[in-house]
Amino acid sequence: MENFNRLNDLYFKKLLGDKKRKNLTLSFLNGILNKDDKNCFTDISFLDKDNEPLTLDGKLSKLDIRADLNDGTQVDIEVQVCPFKLMAERSLYYWSKMYSEQLEKGAEYKKLKKAIAINLLAFDYLEDEQDWHNIYNLLNEKSHKKLTDHIEIHFLELPKFTLKDMRKIRASEAWIAYFSGKYSKKELEEIAMTTPAIKEAVEFEDTFLQDKIERRAYEQREKAIRDYYSYMSAFKEEGLQQGLQQGLQQGLQQGLQQGIRKVAINLLKANMSIDFISQNTGLNEQEILHLQQLITK
Incomplete structure (x- = not known):
């Protein structure tokens, strides 16, 4: 299917938010977080959000996948399709909720684990940054030393991404190339030679599109997004x-x-x-x- 939108909320969540394909989610996270074989995440548990309503001002433009990793690290993957000026504020707000919800009443602070927010954006957001991947931490203004490694916020801007060398591609680049929609199936097959998870993602995509019910739901969501843009433009x-x-x-x-x-x-x-x-x-x-x-x- 030409012009298939891999950031469509229904498709994205089925691809990376389903425990049946948690190996793909782990591949994505380990790639984006630059983990190697020695310190990579090996397991993930998803926070069930299937009952959340799909609303025009919320889930139409925003999708997030909350999960716990095997070492206790909390992670939130957010997909933002429609341009939103207050992404930093919103990301910090959801990060703070994710971090604070770890502790039950009366629990000790030492039980808190690292919380990571990953924002996958279909638009340019950080005007002063040229790179497609930018990471923010809590630092001392003078020494630039980290106060703590418990906070980590990532912004992945798809429009800024360009694959420089397909022969030396990293896992993070492979995933962003896949979601960017800039590369053909043939190019993705070449990318999959270095990142097998991409091959599995492409195969799942084909299965997804062959399912009449899934494809119909996908098309309805795409129509809702087009209508939203049309209404806003009008x-x-x-x-x-x-x-x-x-x-x-x-x-x-x-x-x-x-x-x-x-x-x-x-x-x-x-x-x-x-x-x-x-x-x-x-x-x-x-x-x-x-x-x-x-x-x-």
């Missing part, structure tokens, strides 16, 4: 037109008022009576007297 265009009309009307009104005041000033200078000026300009006596005071100053 609202912006309508708002712009209204703003232009209001601005034009205000400008004409201001210009007319200035013209009337100028005529009144000229009539005052010609020693015309206040009654005459009022009848020919529509200004009241107080307004004309105010103009007269401005002239005499």
